[in-house]
């Protein structure tokens with residue numbers, strides 16, 4: 439089958455690779471350069487965690503994805519720290535702790551003293567409860583994406599950087615050309631609703647601020663003393679990483695975000711820096727006043743229920759959607775390819791019930807998975 443994949447982010451690259459490995463003739467198109475600097479997948483790092491609250495579906499698939507991540511040299515299994523200001527009595531952290539423990543994962547519950555002893559960069563007493571999960575960590579996402587594209591090329595995918603798809607009908611029209619195809623996979627991230635307008639009620643694009651701080655004492659922000667973390671994430675949205683080889687500590691927010699047009703300038707919302715400093719100074723005193731090496735406004739493609747969209751279009755049989763990462767899609771990279779290739783081939787799998795076509799809603803208030 440001739441398949442054109444629109445968008446070389448992690449969804450598109452993983453899909454193109456899996457389709458080529460199954461013997462399809464695949465073209466991957468992106469305005470480029472690839473990895474594209476504005477793509478959500480192109481970043482220093484992404485969190486890879488098993489912890490998904492009470493959602494057993496994501497825990498099950500992440501157990502499989504993690505097993506595959508472990509053979510990727512660009513994945514670093516440092517473990518992940520989940521902190522709560524108050525006792526863990528309900529909510530994301532408690533649900534994750536209970537579900538993962540029930541599934542046999544050896545999590546380490548922490549009280550304020552243990553947090554201070556094991557993770558000394560955190561202000562003593564700022565967090566009273568939480569746990570450390572030794573499984574999981576972070577992936578060098580931009581490099582992972584580049585590696586997927588390279589493997590796709592080696593598998594025979596015709597990778598076309600420098601072309602933007604402007605229309606889709608039995609193939610794609612780019613600014614220069616028309617390319618016919620049996621099936622088109624739209625994996626254009628935040629730009630997907632622009633290419634498939636009927637998804638405007640199903641996918642919403644929001645900007646999320648990312649900060650790269652330069653720690654005055656880098657050693658204090660390295661594993662095992664400092665690992666990727668979330669700090670009362672369901673209530674505050676704050677999460678971050680240990681020192682990156684480039685010398686920065688990345689901090690970001692997994693909150694509601696700011697609705698934005700993907701082609702609009704990527705300026706941080708007013709007050710964004712003040713907000714991160716208001717979080718950092720009482721929680722991570724050694725980062726107080728740390729210079730900013732850079733910031734980024736990265737875009738989530740949010741679905742209403744927080745689940746991905748990997749599905750055939752109900753009335754356009756030549757069209758498959760692969761998007762809706764909703765701020766948590768990168769860690770699923772090792773499984774994305776098979777899910778997308780299955781959707782192209784019309785094969786039902788464990789993801790179909792959650793990622794299949796569902797009626798776009800009139801009001802779109804995205805649910806956050808963790």
Ligand SMILES: Cc1cc2nc3c(=O)[nH]c(=O)nc-3n(C[C@H](O)[C@H](O)[C@H](O)COP(=O)(O)OP(=O)(O)OC[C@H]3O[C@@H](n4cnc5c(N)ncnc54)[C@H](O)[C@@H]3O)c2cc1C
Nearest residue numbers: 445447448449478479485603627629736763766767768769
């Ligand atoms: C701030 C932030 C932090 C995140 N943190 C995490 C995390 O810690 N863990 C995790 O698992 N996930 C995380 N995510 C989510 C994850 O990054 C995304 O779910 C995933 O990267 C989305 O990949 P994608 O391929 O759908 O989109 P993208 O990576 O955005 O790729 C879309 C591609 O489509 C191309 N394109 C656009 N329009 C066209 C066109 N007309 N023609 C051709 N190509 C086109 C673009 O150039 C781009 O390369 C985070 C996301 C953000 C924004």
